Amino acid sequence: MGGFFNNNKGNKGNDATSISGLSDVDLTTVAPSEGYVLSYINGLWKPKAIPTGGTAPSNVILFEDWTGGESVTIATGTPLPDTTAPILTITPNGGTFATSQNVTMAANETAEIFYTTDGTTPTISSTKYTSAINLSDTTTIKTIAKDTAGNISTVKTVTFTKDVAAPADTTVPVLTISPGAGTFVTSQSVTMTTNETAEIFYTTDGTTPTTASPKYSAPVTVSATTTVKAFAKDTAGNNSAVQTAVYTKDAGNPTGYVNDASLLLKADNPTVTPYAFANKDLYFNDTDQFTYGVTFKPVADTNAALRLAYRQSPNAIKFEFTFDNKITATLTGKLANGTGSASYPNISPTTVYPVDGSYYHAVIMRTATQLEMYMNDIKVGSVSVPADFKVDESTSELTIGVAGEVGQVKNVVYYNRILTTAELTQNYNALK
Secondary structure, three states, X not given: OOOOOOOOOOOOOOOOOOEOOEOOXXXXXXXXXXXXXXXXXXXXXXXXXXXXXXXXXXXXXXXXXXOOOOOOOXXXXXXXXXXXXXXXXXXXXXXXXXXXXXXXXXXXOOEEEEEEOXXXXXXXXXXXXXXXXXXXXXXXXXXXXXXXXXXXXXXXXXXXXXXXXXXXXXXXOOEEEEOOOEEEOOOEEEEEEEOOOEEEEEEOEOOOXXXXXXXXXXXXXXXXXXXXXXXXXXXXXXXXXXXXXXXXXXXXXXXXXXXXXXXXXXXXXXXXXXXXXXXXXXXXXXXXXXXXXXXXXXXXXXXXXEEEEEEOOOOOEXXXXXXXXXXXXXXXXXXXXXXXXXXXXXXXXXOOOOOOOOOEEXXXXXXXXXXXXXXXXXXXXXXXXXXXXXXXXXXXXXXXXXXOOOOEEEEEEEEOOOOOHHHHHHHHHHHO
């Protein structure tokens, strides 16, 4: 029988060569024959007979004929047979699922994977794994891996249990696009949010969005008339209806003030001795959020303040340029939506503003948590105002100025919402 290598024929004596840490392969007890192989068994090289008419088993080294009492030397570096079974990994490693579960299998070396899903023990005749398995019911998977040397792993068993008590999520996410639509002058920032974890896909060219459309990750700025369409897809795969918002650029007023449906009041050059605006309940009312702006030119007067917004009986709002050339604002109301204790949130910066014939653009704005004040597009103060703070009802209209005051008001604007930083700057540039 031909040898696996050729340098051992006739090699006699006790000069066996070490193989991967093993040495002195002794064949003195083996009868002369060509029907033997060296087989790696339990960490040792041992002679193993080949049955008559049989073939050599795997993971052995063949050698040529020899005579009894002869030692055999195997060439240094001859590799040991691979007797290590592959390690099999199933992902996830069992568990509970609601609707369906994808299961993947992998081995730590090149190997074929066989599996069953009916609880029976797998063999190499069982279904061969080629791609992820999708489960829709409670299932026990049993699997083995066989490497290229013929080593077979132990059976690995995992169970996936369908949680029939957990209802499938079929509720579509709620998508909010803000602002919903409208007209803008220079540019418009558009934000999109959902009421649950979801991905948002959108288009700005009027086409219907798909999951291949751009994914929303930050506010979208439009600078031309634009149709935004968007939908949301939650983690359960539910898609919201497509929402559409059209933003129209006001080409006829490229540098004008913010002019949309939230603008409840716009007055130019009202007299200050005094001037009353009708529909008092539209302004500084209840717990409403607002933005109020006034452009004015004060005149030196050590005896009286220039009132920029005033509702008396009681003093629900008092916003004025004081006789010592400072700006101040006070709301009067109660906490707990009007049922709590009286409160007077006030902003009174210490800055003294020169009375030199210049115009000032002053803004007070109520957000969900505070009252803020701006002078010439710079935030100069704020005070905490809880969301349930209710401004006192007043019997008087909103007025600017009182009898005997001096100064000039150029314009007044009132919005029933919070203006963005960009919008505040836009108004300052347009109204100052």
